[in-house]
Amino acid sequence: MKIIVNERELKEYMEGLARIVYPAFAGKETFTAVPAEQDQDELRRIIREELKAAFGAIDRGTSGDLQRMQQTLDRHSGKVTELMTPAGTVEGAIESVGGDHVRLRETGGTSVLVPLSQVVSFQLSGKQVER
Amino acid sequence: MIEELQGLIGKQVQLASALETISGVLVSVDAAAVTLRTSEVYGYENGSYAIVQIRFIAYVRNLS
Numbered sequence: 001m002k003i004i005v006n007e008r009e010l011k012e013y014m015e016g017l018a019r020i021v022y023p024a025f026a027g028k029e030t031f032t033a034v035p036a037e038q039d040q041d042e043l044r045r046i047i048r049e050e051l052k053a054a055f056g057a058i059d060r061g062t063s064g065d066l067q068r069m070q071q072t073l074d075r076h077s078g079k080v081t082e083l084m085t086p087a088g089t090v091e092g093a094i095e096s097v098g099g100d101h102v103r104l105r106e107t108g109g110t111s112v113l114v115p116l117s118q119v120v121s122f123q124l125s126g127k128q129v130e131r
Numbered sequence: 132m133i134e135e136l137q138g139l140i141g142k143q144v145q146l147a148s149a150l151e152t153i154s155g156v157l158v159s160v161d162a163a164a165v166t167l168r169t170s171e172v173y174g175y176e177n178g179s180y181a182i183v184q185i186r187f188i189a190y191v192r193n194l195s
Contacts, residue, residue, distance in 0.1 A: 087147035087189035101132040106192075113135050114190040 021046045066100060069116045073097045082123040083114055090114060132185070136160040142195040148187045154194065155181065 005013065022043055073081075074097045082091045083104065090112050092104030102119070104112045137160045145154045146167060155167035163185060170179040 083190075085147070085189040086149035087152065090190050090192075098132065098135065101135060103135070110192055110194065112190050112192045113132070113139075115132055115185075115188060117186075118189045 018043070021050070066116045069119060070097050070099065070102075073102050073116075073119075073122070076124055079124055084120040084122065085114060085118045086120065087118075133160060133162065136165055136185075136191065139191065139193055142193055145192040145194055146181075146183060147189045147192075148183060149189060153181050153183070160185075 022039070073094060077094045077097060080091070080093050081104070082089055083102070090104055090106075092106040092112060095103045095105045095111065097103075100116055102114050102116060104114065106112060136157070139157045140160060142157055143154070144157050144167070145152060146165070147153075153167055153169060155169035158166045158168050158180070160166075164182050165185060165188070167181045167183070168178050169181050
């Protein structure tokens with residue numbers, strides 16, 4: 001992301017940000033003095049917490065999906081499956097499931113690594129039953 | 132995934148992305164990309180290389 005601002009806009013932005021995270025500055029026109037060391041530490045802590053909350057939510061969203069996919073595939077370990085990826089279908093027995101990938105063993109004996117993030121869907125064959 | 136790919140260095144692999152499938156010898160793997168030597172002429176140092184971002188790899192087939 002690239003933001004182009006001039007000095008005045010940047011100053012206004014920082015002042016607005018400070019008013020949000022540190023209400024004691026609310027109502028003051030501009031900063032006339034550098035906040036005390038204790039206030040600076042408090043500001044840093046608040047900003048860190050905000051950033052952690054914001055980026056943590058994004059990370060949890062991504063890794064949570066992969067973790068669910070990993071658990072689902074892990075339950076079917078050893079079974080023959082058809083994985084649909086953006087590059088086509090890969091078919092084989094699930095040999096191992098790692099944190100971010102699944103390894104399939106194809107019928108010819110070749111192994112295929114598929115990143116979990118690239119698995120669009122997968123199909124399992126049902127059990128054969130006698131009628 | 133990166134560790135698994137590093138284990139394939141020097142092997143003949145088929146690498147598929149949404150746009151194309153490339154075959155060659157896996158030469159190197161780093162955090163962001165893999166390098167495949169797609170051709171080699173005996174007696175010459177240079178071949179053709181394909182560099183693919185790991186995040187765009189759909190699957191890697193070990194052909195060795």
